[in-house]
Amino acid sequence: MRFWNSKSLLLGAAAMLLPTATWAQAGQPQLVVAVPSLPTPKNVDTNGGQTGVIGIQIAQMIASDLRSSGSIVTIDPDKLRRYTPTEAGSPLYRNWENANAGALVQGYVQGRDDGRITVACYLYDLKTRREMTRAGFAVGAEDWRRAAHRCADTFHKAITGLPGHFDSRILYVAETGSRTSPVKRLAIVNWDGSNHNYLTQGEGTVLSPRLSPDGQRVAYVSFAGGMPHVRVMDLDGSNDRALIAGPPAISFAPAFSPDGRKIAISIAREGNADIYVVPSTGGFPQRLTTTPGIDTAPSYSPDGRSIAFESDRGGRQQIYVMNADGSGQRRVTFSAGSHGSPAWSPKGDLIAFSLWNGGMLNIGIVAPDGSGEKTVTNGWQDERASWAPDGEFIVFQRTQQGSGLAWPYTVSLSGGEPKRLAIPQPGSDPDWSGVSQ
């Protein structure tokens, strides 16, 4: 199930002409981006609506995406002048001098003979009067949202130096049935709630899905056969198989290495859980931890050299970091409460975790050297943090007291209230993928 065909890429993202991350520095003023409507050379009907209307909708969605980033503010289409398609590749800079913007989005939407549409988008620096980046796609007209998200991702990377999360997906466990006898299905959805699909049909209990870095495989925990164990399958459900060779064992907590070649897991035997690493194609596990305590929830650093994990070897659960071969184990968190479920950020600068303290379970962040620990949510039971590709947002599972219903929520590190993911039923164990290929 490939969501994006790489052949549909018409124009590669141009080399960035400006140094990146100039506006993204903390404390710097936000960049104002003007996003006028995308014009169309000829207004034609498609199965996604008229191309002229799609041009307005794409501009609105780009503005909405960029606005959700803490370092960008936008001027929306209805407040801006319109321009012609021929201007898209060569803006009339003097016409935008009064827009009070630092950057300008232009582009066009054109109907194609095959029923699809071409979407082109450009980002210009209004101060230096130079192009910052561009992108273009041929997509089915009904998929204009994905083109808009991809444009926003390209612009986000040019402005902040980091990929956006606007075209990313969230893999999670859809929960129906009763609390005491739940039905759990793997599901995947775009971060904005569109394009929702189930990957399994609730035959057995499934947990902890993780998408491979290339977005083509899923590692998850299944209770098939009566014993929880890690399985791997392709995104379309084919090639489903147990990860570990050899005698059956209780295995759980899978985590792909950044190159997708290995999966770190936890295996519990004789009351002792330890972290092992297995080739992602399956095989025999190699043991990384040996303490008598519970060592679980591994998470690779983005460079693949280190693994964060949780251990209760010191009494309560705390976050530890070790080299990817198991050497150099050291404790990261020392504050009050139990720290678990670490998730290393894509920038590598932070580790998110679940903190049990004062009868509450909440999401916190800490630097890998143990400094700067703080909590970022304030719920009754928030757990299972997973980072957006841009490292600015976290998705987590929030359980409501009383009903016990869990929903994935997203929260920005720059502040603001968590937002519930727009999915058709409750869900747990969210995993925010990298940008799809």
Place this chain on the structure above:
Amino acid sequence: MNRVLLLIALTIAAPASAQPQSYQRPQRAPYPGSPIEGPVLALPVLQADLTTKSGSDTVRFARDSYVLTQQSLTTLTAQAQWLIQHPFVRASIEGHADGRQTRDYALALGERRAAAVRNYLIASGVSPDQLDTVSWGKERPTSAAAHDATWLQNSRVVTVLKQPPQPMYPLPQPLPQQQ
């Protein structure tokens, strides 16, 4: 007269004992606790017997703990005696953690609790071959309501009988010659 009756009884009983009854593993839905459907040799009856004679098929734990309390030890000692008396019954020692644990730690803690119970049963004389362990983590709470008081009760280990007694008589032997 008595001899004739015995002969008749033997001829009736012979086919039953000559054919070992095939046993189909019970489906796991619904979860143990509800009546199991299918061709089962009175597993619910055995489970009820274990529960009655041991006081409970469940032992409970404090949060994060896998330490067996005095009450748990009493229950498990009685369970061990029952299992020793029923050597053909297999038991699955199913560990659970409460809903306020994180998912991975709950799975590890459930296994750790199940291992603690299994080790105690073995130390009490139960054959290791009779006992399997499994962890359900926090996936099967006993109560649907999500409050601290109810969720913490889910820290438990349940001894679930999973295989019926094999026929107690030995494999078919030639019938002794009746005089």
